[in-house]
Amino acid sequence: MKVLMFGWEFPPYTSGGLGTACYALTKGLARNGLDITFVVPYLPEDQKVEFVKLVGANTIANITIIPVNSTLTQYSTFESYEERIAKLKSGLRDLYGHNLYIEVIRYSIAAAQLASQYDHDVIHCHDWMTYQAGMNAKEISGKPLIIHIHNTVFDRSSLKPNEIEYQIERMGFENADKIIAISNKIKNTLVSKYGIEPNKISVVHWGIEEEDPDYHLEVKKPFNTKIVMFVGRVTLQKGPDYFVEAASQVLKYEPDTRFVVVGSGDMLPRIINRAIELGIIDRFNFTGWFSKRDVYKVFKLADVFVMPSVSEPFGLVALEALKNNVPVIISKQSGVSEVLKHCLKVDFWDVNELSNKIVSVLKYKVLYQELKNNGFNEVNKFNLDEPAKKVITVYNEARQW
Amino acid sequence: MVSVCFYFQVHQPFRLRKYSIFDIGSSDYFEEKHHLKLNNEAVLRKVANKSYLPANKLMLDLLKRHPEFKLSYSLSGTVLEQLEKYYPEVIDSFKKLVDTGRVELLSETYYHSLAFLYSKKEFKEQVNLHKEKINDIFSYKPRVFRNTELIYNNELAQFIEGMGYKAILAEGWERVLGWKSPNFVYRPKNCSIKLLLKNYKLSDDIAFRFSERSWEEWPLTADRYAQWISAINGNGECVNLFMDYETLGEHQWHETGIFDFMGKLPEELLKNPDNNFKTPSEVADSYKVRDEIDIPHFISWADLERDTSAWLGNKMQQEALQKLYNVEKIIKKNSNKHLVEAWRKMQTSDHFYYMCTKWFADGDVHKYFNPYDSPYDSFITFMNVLNDINLRLEDKKRGD
Incomplete structure (x- = not known):
């Protein structure tokens, strides 16, 4: 055909x-x-x-x-x-x-x-x-x-x-x-x-692609600080503002944590300003646009990937995160939440619950491991x-x- | 002669409310207001209305109609406590059943816990607490023991014998029975108490398959089921039908015809003069031990695996259980009765079952009903509460 x-x-x-x-x-x-x-x-x-x-x-x-x-x-x-x-x-x-x-x-x-x-x-x-x-x-x-x-x-x-x-x-x-x-x-x-x-x-x-050399990048983490990661257009639909609000809550419980925002978009200045207002800008990295390979390198450093999308018809990046051995927290409003089981799900507006889940993944090592391993096994079925x-x-x- | 021996498990846990990291500092662990699935009173009322009350009414009626009819229950301490608090009418209806003298009550751990696997001391205390509770409510002394989820091995049988019981129940799984039939009375290895084994095929015909339209025997009728039991005459002495009481009305809805089926079953069974009814202690008293059964590893009545993996199969479950029992000594030294009670309520097996990730991805909702969004959510809730308990213990220590 x-x-x-x-x-x-x-x-x-x-x-x-x-x-x-x-x-x-x-x-x-x-x-x-x-x-x-x-x-x-x-x-x-x-x-x-x-x-x-x-x-x-x-x-x-x-x-x-x-x-x-x-x-x-x-x-x-x-x-x-x-x-x-x-x-x-x-x-x-x-x-x-x-x-x-x-x-x-x-x-x-x-x-x-x-x-x-x-x-x-x-x-x-x-x-x-x-x-x-x-x-x-x-x-x-x-x-x-x-x-x-x-x-x-x-x-x-x-x-x-x-x-x-x-x-x-x-x-x-x-x-x-x-x-x-x-x-x-x-x-x-x-x-x-x-x-x-x-x-x-x-x-x-x-x-998702079953195999990719970039899934196996060797990146050594040079420090013990925990890393929470956001990837995507920095625009209203992706919920970056909820990510920043959650960061400020998480830091009260897990102060040794950094937040990495990979991507760019119309809301970036607003997000940076909000992080300054909250007094947590020193805990953030804004990387701008990254190639797939560079995104995957950040995955190798990340302890948890967060996708707080307000609207996300699917959300392929959640599968990419799992392929790279990162546990994921996704919004219940995303399309991928219809098919993915081994992950944490939140309503995008529920900043308290999002923070609770980020803290839990950082704090409870077995939770991190189970989400990572089971998520990896599950994503291999895609x-x-x-x-x-x-x-x-x-x-x-x-x-x- | 074939003796039909019914045992129904009645149990509800104290579910933990949605308890986030921000809730640490408040001790209302079990008081959910918003999520109905976690609201213990709401769940209890629902189950009681759909199952316990109509089932008790039916059983009382059957006991009146058939002087030969007998049955037994095991009621966990956590369900009794909740019924006393939220729905005392249900307690009264159970009392009426016990008052007939043809209803036996079994012994178990008060908190429907896995304590035997983690602390023998705690296990014994919970069995005794349950004994007291049954005595307080029903003025009754159980003589037969069943462990949570029929978890069983040789060591448990010996321990239970040491506590003075005459019999113990277990799953009649052919993997451990070999060629032996579950329809006789046995003796656990190196014990003299009796071992009663569940006939899981006939039990599950009612508990799981009754309303399954793809099952070749659907729709199951009381007379056909009675014929299957009558056919055991000549190659068996007891048929042990063990199941959750919620089978009647909750797992199998009223609309499936389950109450009609149960209502007709005694009559159909008694049509054959070679059938009768016995309670577990009567079975233990009436029949000779046929052989010794050696079960060195834990078995249970759960899943196809019949092992303990539904409660301690993954790392979250193991971690949660280990961390929970780690504080046993220090929490018991602490005089705060409420904290010890909360700690014990957290031992109920359901909490660990909710954390089970086996087949979670297959979407088998029937097998793994979970009031939390996922096993991970239930782990987070559990660990946050346990953190609060730990903080209180540390505070207390500093204060002393």
Whole structure:
């Protein structure tokens, strides 16, 4: 079977879980004998100049990567797009849409042309910016459209969901032959907020790469201080503010503890200011963005990983933490909490309970060990094959539709 | 002749409230207000209404209708204490049953604890506390012993013999019985007391399989079950049916027909003149010892493993138990009666069962009902409370 897939970024140039997840899915599908043509937006003026070469050198069997010139990036917002386009040279700027929505349409037309060039049996799209491309491609080839949902506008926006994005999403969901949701949580949102038929939606939880040399990095901890770790975009949905509030409580019980925040985002200044206000800034490290390898190095030093997300459609990083032998505390509001058992779960707003659990993992050594060992054993049951097989089932259903 | 011997276990623990690191300093360990699953009074009332009260009513009725009918109970000290406090009507209904003279009460540790595995001294004290409690409420002296979760080995049997009991109960598991049948009376190795073994197949037909629609015998009727028991005539003398009392109405809901089944069973059994009912001490008195049974390692009535791994299989359980019994000496020297009581309530096996991680990931909720979010949460709660107890002990020491 041949798949025309509209996705986002490919490792090592990823800025979030989605890139990693798409890569993992593609690999799983390829292993099961499928041919994938993977279309990604790509801007030659960016630092990603060696992207095509790199992909060429690392070619995985059955996967062809087609870069399409565009200024779109995975977590674009109306505002961030304007900032980005303003930074381009004036001559170049005219090549792209002058705002995010225009660029989405421009990209969709360009990308969809590929539908006539590359033979395929199904069309597979990831997230709202590619839905239009998928619908256009479907019009050209007449093949079934599968939409894969990693997050909705309700997960992305803190206050009022953006109306245009909501409409694009709804149009995509309605035009899709089949929908894949990465958690029951997302499925429920689709049913309740977009009025989508539940039997059109299949839930496929993410898996994780079984083996990776970076799981085995040797990093020696040069001190005894305990380390509590946060990884992710420093933005409202990820709950970094709850992390800082919990830190100040934890330090009252476990003073020899450091808190590491890996990642960047709009809330970073606010978080730093709050840590200063609380008088605990000297217990914090803010590392900014790290490559996967560097994130994994911090995992090797960490005693517990905390994911206090307000909204987390899945939360693949929790599985990565477990793969790296770190016990995890996740919010009950995350998609991964639907499938992960050997971890601690809290309501994201419950700072006292979060602090209680962080202190307990640091204080009770056997708790740390049991969570670490059982979590590691459990995460080894997650692989790339399971989700790939479920996705193939969805493809087959869509073809018989 | 086949004697049917019913023993029902009646037990509720004092569940620890959600007790976080920030609660250290307050001693209301068992007073949960918000989480209903941990609110001891709410759980007790629910179980009593669904199970204890209707079951007692049924049993009293059966005792009146059938002069041959007999049965036995083991009531833990922790359930009796809670019933006295929250639901004395249930105590009265048990008294009525005992007053018929055809209901035997068994002996156990007051706190339904694992004390025999950690401290013989504490074990003996708890058995005696239970004896006093049963005497206070029912004016009754138990003569047969059963240990928490039917945990048993040769050493326990010897110890119990030393305490003057005439018989002890254990799981009739073929891994230790070999070719021997559980339907006879035996003798523990190097002992002269009697050993009664649970017929787990017939017991579990009622306790676990009764409402299971995928079971080929579903729906089970009293006359068919009575036929299975009658068929033992000629190759067995007693059929020991041991199970949790909550089977009636709580594990097997009223809607499954469990009460109708139990209501008809004595009549169906008595249709065959070769069947009768006996209590555990009557079984021990009536039948000859057939052989000696050697059980050097601990067995229990739990899970397929029939071992102690449900309570001490992982490091959290071992740590919690070890740390708990480490303070035995110092806490007993301390004159504070309330603290000793709290410490003893923490010995109840349920706390360690909640920490069990076996099959936790399989999502087998029936097997591992847990009022806490996870085994880890139950460990955190337990250790935070134990920390509070330790801090109080240190304070006291400094004060002396």
